[in-house]
Amino acid sequence: MFASYMLHTWIMASILAMATGILGYFVILWRSVFAAHALPLAAFPGAAAAPLLGISPLWGLFFFSGLGVLFLRLFSLLGRKDIAMGLLLTTFLALGGLLLSMGQEYSAAVFSLLFGEILGISGRSFLPMVLIALLVLLLVLANFRSLLLQSVSPALAAAAGISRSRLDWLVLALLALVTAGALPIVGTLLTFTLLVSPAASAQRLCSHPFWSLVLSVFLAETMTWLSIAMAFWTNWPPGFFVGTLGAVLFLLSHLTARFRSGLRPSADTAGRPGLSSDPA
Amino acid sequence: MSTGFQDLGLVHFLGDPTIRSALWIGTMAAMLNGVIGVFAILRGQAFAGHALGDISSAGGAAAVFTGISALWGFLGMAWLAALILSGLGLKRAGERDLVTGVVLGGGLGISALFLYLDATGSSHSGATVSIMFGSLFGIPGSMVLPVILSTLSGLLLVLLCYHPLLLIAADPDLARARGVPAGLLETLYLLLLGLAAAISALTVGAILATALLLGPAGAALHLAGRPAQAFLYAAGIALFCTVTGIYLSYESFYWFGGTAWPVSFFVVVLVLLSYLLAAAWSRTGTVPGRPALHGAKR
Numbered sequence: 347m348f349a350s351y352m353l354h355t356w357i358m359a360s361i362l363a364m365a366t367g368i369l370g371y372f373v374i375l376w377r378s379v380f381a382a383h384a385l386p387l388a389a390f391p392g393a394a395a396a397p398l399l400g401i402s403p404l405w406g407l408f409f410f411s412g413l414g415v416l417f418l419r420l421f422s423l424l425g426r427k428d429i430a431m432g433l434l435l436t437t438f439l440a441l442g443g444l445l446l447s448m449g450q451e452y453s454a455a456v457f458s459l460l461f462g463e464i465l466g467i468s469g470r471s472f473l474p475m476v477l478i479a480l481l482v483l484l485l486v487l488a489n490f491r492s493l494l495l496q497s498v499s500p501a502l503a504a505a506a507g508i509s510r511s512r513l514d515w516l517v518l519a520l521l522a523l524v525t526a527g528a529l530p531i532v533g534t535l536l537t538f539t540l541l542v543s544p545a546a547s548a549q550r551l552c553s554h555p556f557w558s559l560v561l562s563v564f565l566a567e568t569m570t571w572l573s574i575a576m577a578f579w580t581n582w583p584p585g586f587f588v589g590t591l592g593a594v595l596f597l598l599s600h601l602t603a604r605f606r607s608g609l610r611p612s613a614d615t616a617g618r619p620g621l622s623s624d625p626a
Numbered sequence: 627m628s629t630g631f632q633d634l635g636l637v638h639f640l641g642d643p644t645i646r647s648a649l650w651i652g653t654m655a656a657m658l659n660g661v662i663g664v665f666a667i668l669r670g671q672a673f674a675g676h677a678l679g680d681i682s683s684a685g686g687a688a689a690v691f692t693g694i695s696a697l698w699g700f701l702g703m704a705w706l707a708a709l710i711l712s713g714l715g716l717k718r719a720g721e722r723d724l725v726t727g728v729v730l731g732g733g734l735g736i737s738a739l740f741l742y743l744d745a746t747g748s749s750h751s752g753a754t755v756s757i758m759f760g761s762l763f764g765i766p767g768s769m770v771l772p773v774i775l776s777t778l779s780g781l782l783l784v785l786l787c788y789h790p791l792l793l794i795a796a797d798p799d800l801a802r803a804r805g806v807p808a809g810l811l812e813t814l815y816l817l818l819l820g821l822a823a824a825i826s827a828l829t830v831g832a833i834l835a836t837a838l839l840l841g842p843a844g845a846a847l848h849l850a851g852r853p854a855q856a857f858l859y860a861a862g863i864a865l866f867c868t869v870t871g872i873y874l875s876y877e878s879f880y881w882f883g884g885t886a887w888p889v890s891f892f893v894v895v896l897v898l899l900s901y902l903l904a905a906a907w908s909r910t911g912t913v914p915g916r917p918a919l920h921g922a923k924r
Binding site: 374380433444447454461533542586590592593594 | 667680727730733755759841847888897905
């Protein structure tokens, strides 16, 4: 399981899980679950187009997720955001499906792109991917205070001179980068579970912002490692383990929070991170 | 006139039994999704509607694995997911997207497993593509009648409960105050959403099912001044996109030297274009009642 050909996957997945754990924290606070689901799907045609054009899938993924961010921002101007996201994901998925139908091994390619492949990271895209994942980590940490303040109190953030639209762009761009990186391993459809489930569970279990963030990263790492290990042993798609582990994890933490709030009827642990008192 | 028809290849097109069942199923999917989509958007449940379509893929994959009809697979899973979502509390808006996302992840995970089993099992190596991206021309004729019957009963239910359904969509508190059985209607609405997702999944594929649900309804809400208009426009736009999509896909076989482009691709592109046109049209300010309808909820 730790043979040399698996090494890239382990390193890559660990860095990505850390990025998704941190970024997921803001996805939950900003209530942008649908965006986290839609953006990886926008990257899908990139992976499909790469073999046709003879380029590395990495550039295809980044190009199309960037295109997805632009699409989302433009369509949000036309009407409601949720419709924009629905149109974004179906358009890009349909385009990817069309591109895949032009290549060889149609069905197998579709399957591994949708649900992941533990050896999805090729040797030549490893180094750029690691650099990009590290860049995401740096960007999140550099903007940590603004992001937190914006999610706690938009009015305070505005008063502090933080631009909402700049942060919107930043979050979308970070989401696009992370999902483009995680897509080959975890798959198009289930990358978002890594963003949503660990962070949501952590916020149920722990109300302090910092420890909740740490717990979110820890849960994301555990989930990723378990999924890869089990996918390796069973030969089943990693997406299956990520999706179901994510649901089980959330259910367990939800029940734990329920149980605890049952013991202390006055405490409000139901998904409200205790941020309102945080001075940030 | 007849030469015009022959030029377009319509005689040949309509004479093909595969095309005829595709058109029937596409028509049903379009009408139901157009109508239910307006409710979904008015209630701010676009994500839930999308999730039901995606999750139904697990049922479709299980149906291939067990050998039952794909329609019942899609429908069973969509309804199961709808009941889980309503049981977990779709009511609190803040938590709703979160819970929907987690359930969606679990459903897609199960779908991954069944599609894997389908692919390794035996002769179903194409299952992933046909379930996720649709295979309208591969649907057996025996499925047409159940689809028509379930769609028509769904539309009939909408017609019978039109006012209360609209009321709980527009103002749930007012509806409860007026003594409307909100819980019952909520469940009915979710089951209808599941039915729409299942039939759309059959037509354009599970992960593209949302296109028919949200696109036409979104376009219609840009154009319509009154709710009743929105439902009619949405069904009309969805119908146009589906039928034209089927026609273009059939014709594309000749354009691209013997490899037809998928129906779902054309349908999705047409839906996108009609949404853009409707948005541009409403921007010109010719539709007086638009902001009131389109601005509702979130």
